[in-house]
C-alpha cells in the first residue's frame with residue numbers, strides 16, 4: 349500500500365485545494381494576458397469555478413473538511429488528467445519551490461484507490477452516525493434516531509445545506525458497490541435503495557436524451573444489484589420484487605430470468621433466514637458496539653464533556669507556579685483521566701502541525717506479534733517530532749514533564765507523534781501499552797505508562813476520544829491535553845484505559861501524542877488526581 353493518500357490525511361486535500369486556487373488565479377491571468385490558453389486549460393478553470401468556487405464559501409478549504417465535499421474533491425482530482433495540471437504548473441510556476449522541487453507533486457494526484465477509500469469512508473460515516481441518506485445526497489449531515497416506538501426521526505442537523513455537495517446516482521451506486529465488495533451487503537442495500545430513488549423516472553431519459561449522463565447507472569442494473577445484495581443476505585423474499593421489476597423492464601434478459609427462478613426456488617425451499625452481516629470495519633474490534641454507540645452519542649451531544657467531576661488549578665512543578673495547569677478530572681480512579689486546558693497556544697499548535705506536515709505517513713497499527721501494518725482500523729497519517737527538531741518541541745516536551753511530574757527526556761518518553769486524521773478518519777478501541785507478546789517480539793526494553801494527548805485542532809463534528817469500557821466521551825478541545833494512565837501505579841497494565849478516536853465527520857483533526865515510558869520513571873510518582881493517593 350501507499351505510504352500516504354488523499355483519504356488518509358485531510359490536510360493533503362486542504363493543501364491541494366489551496367494550490368489549485370493559486371493555480372487558477374495564475375491561469376486566469378495568463379488567459380487574459382496572452383489569449384492563448386489551450387482548450388484543456390480553459391475547461392479545467394471552468395470546472396474548478398463551477399465545482400469549487402460557485403458556492404462562494406469564505407473558507408475554500410471547507411470542501412476538504414466536509415465528507416461529501418472531500419469525496420467530490422477526490423473524485424474530481426482522480427479523474428483529472430495530470431498532464432493538464434503539469435502544463436498549468438509549468439506555465440505559472442505555482443507550487444514549485446526555489447530549488448525546483450515541486451511542492452505539490454502532481455504525479456501524486458488522488459488515484460482510483462483514494463476514491464475507493466473515500467467511498468468506504470462515506471459509507472462508514474453514514475453507518476456509525478446514522479446519517480439520513482437522502483439528506484446526505486444533498487450535502488446535508490442529519491443524524492437519525494429511533495424512538496422507543498420504533499419510528500425513525502431526524503434528530504440533529506450538523507451542517508448547513510451545501511448546494512454543490514451532492515451525490516448523484518453514479519456516486520451512490522459506486523459507494524454501494526464498494527460496500528458490496530467488502531461483503532457489507534446490508535450497507536450496500538441502503539446505498540442501492542437511495543440510488544433507485546435517484547434514478548426514479550430517469551429510465552426513459554436514458555434512451556431518448558443524448559445528453560443524459562453516461563455514467564449514471566440504469567434502473568435495471570440497480571434493481572439487479574439490490575436483488576443480489578439481498579440474496580447475499582439470504583433475504584430471498586425481499587430480493588424477488590426487485591428481480592421481477594428488472595425482468596419487467598427487460599423481459600428477454602435470460603440472466604435476470606434465472607435469478608427470478610432461483611429466488612422463487614429459495615423462497616419455497618427455506619424462506620428467509622437472518623444471517624450474520626458483514627461490517628465496514630472488518631475483523632475483531634474490541635467493544636465495537638460500545639464504541640459505535642459512544643461515537644454516535646458524542647456527535648449528538650453538543651461537544652459538552654460528559655463528566656465534570658471537578659476542575660482545579662494544579663501546580664505540580666515550580667515551573668507551573670505562575671501559570672498553573674487547568675485540570676478537569678474526568679475519571680478519578682484507575683484509570684485516572686484528566687483534561688488539561690490551554691496547555692499549548694494557537695500559535696504553538698499551528699507550528700507543530702506545520703513541522704509535522706513533511707513527516708506525515710500512513711499510521712500503522714501493531715499486531716499481536718509486534719508487527720506494524722496498515723489497516724482501516726486506523727485511518728490517519730503520523731509524523732514524529734524529536735525533541736531536538738526545534739526549540740519549541742523540546743520546550744513542549746518539558747511542559748509535559750512539568751504537568752505530569754514525570755521525566756519526558758529520552759529514553760523516558762517517546763518523541764511527539766503528530767497525527768492528522770483522514771476522511772472519516774478513526775482509531776478503533778485499543779490500548780496504548782504493548783502487551784506481553786508484543787513486547788517479546790518487538791524486543792522493547794520499555795513500555796508506555798502514561799498517554800498525554802494534545803488536541804492541535806478542533807473538530808467541527810465527530811472525532812471525539814471515547815473510553816468504551818468506562819462509558820466516557822472526551823470531545824476534542826483545541827489546545828487541551830487528555831491525560832490518562834496506561835498502567836496502574838502497581839505497574840500492572842490498566843485494560844480499562846482502552847480508548848478510541850471516533851470517525852471525523854466534519855473537519856481536519858490533529859493531535860499530538862506524547863507517551864511516557866517506565867524507563868527512568870520507576871521511582872517518580874506523578875501526583876494523583878485525588879488527595880488520598
Ligand SMILES: O=C(O)CCC(=O)C(=O)O
Pocket residue numbers: 767775780811812813814847848849850859861
Ligand atoms: O484520536 C484520538 O482521539 C485517539 C488517538 C489515540 O488513541 C492514539 O493515537 O493512540
Ligand SMILES: [Fe+2]
Pocket residue numbers: 778779780847
Ligand atoms: Fe491510543
